[in-house]
Amino acid sequence: MKEFNSYLNDWDYSSLKKLIQEKGEYQTYQKKDFFILQNETSHFIGWVESGVFQYTYIDEEGMEHIVGYAFQDEFVCDYSSLMRGTLSLVNIQAITDCTVCILSRHDIINYWEMNYDTQQYGRLAAESLFEMIYKQLLDSYCTPEIRYLKLMKRCPNLKEVIPLKSIASYLGVTPETVSHIRKKILFNQKS
Numbered sequence: 001m002k003e004f005n006s007y008l009n010d011w012d013y014s015s016l017k018k019l020i021q022e023k024g025e026y027q028t029y030q031k032k033d034f035f036i037l038q039n040e041t042s043h044f045i046g047w048v049e050s051g052v053f054q055y056t057y058i059d060e061e062g063m064e065h066i067v068g069y070a071f072q073d074e075f076v077c078d079y080s081s082l083m084r085g086t087l088s089l090v091n092i093q094a095i096t097d098c099t100v101c102i103l104s105r106h107d108i109i110n111y112w113e114m115n116y117d118t119q120q121y122g123r124l125a126a127e128s129l130f131e132m133i134y135k136q137l138l139d140s141y142c143t144p145e146i147r148y149l150k151l152m153k154r155c156p157n158l159k160e161v162i163p164l165k166s167i168a169s170y171l172g173v174t175p176e177t178v179s180h181i182r183k184k185i186l187f188n189q190k191s
Contacts (some may be wrong), residue, residue, distance in 0.1 A: 007132045010131070015121070016111075017047055019103065021047060024102050026049070027099075034091060036077070036092045038057070042082040043104060046076040047102075048072050048076050051096045051098025052095050053095065066170045076092060144178075145181050151171065
């Protein structure tokens with residue numbers, strides 16, 4: 001699912017993956033276990049060996065909004081909380097059984113501060129994450145149909161991994177809206 005989290009396409013993360021796998025420790029998360037809870041401080045970055053995590057934000061009215069995913073062969077963490085030592089703005093929860101190799105905040109910061117190359121590597125990681133989130137912000141100004149089409153073009157297999165209601169939440173629309181969009185697309189393909 002590397003198409004979903006586009007930051008992975010922007011830089012060679014193999015040395016960070018190697019660091020996590022060599023210095024980190026493996027943990028398993030059962031479906032519904034939390035990697036981090038909203039309003040707690042993140043202390044770990046993880047490399048997802050298997051499984052899927054869902055990022056959710058609980059707003060002031062108690063409504064849950066899906067804001068992201070981490071799939072196999074991707075990183076999992078609230079990067080801002082991890083790097084700045086602030087409270088996490090999201091929950092990160094396993095939606096399948098997962099195996100993750102985790103590395104402490106202390107170890108990742110020490111790695112970034114080793115030398116100029118690793119500092120630059122950390123900067124590139126932050127810039128790539130920023131660009132991905134910036135594009136998501138700009139996409140929020142498009143119609144739901146355009147957002148859905150962009151998402152399906154980028155991640156054609158997503159609907160086989162993630163339920164319709166979760167895709168709808170990620171897009172900021174109702175499941176009925178996604179159903180209408182899908183019907184419209186099928187109708188246009190038949191015409």
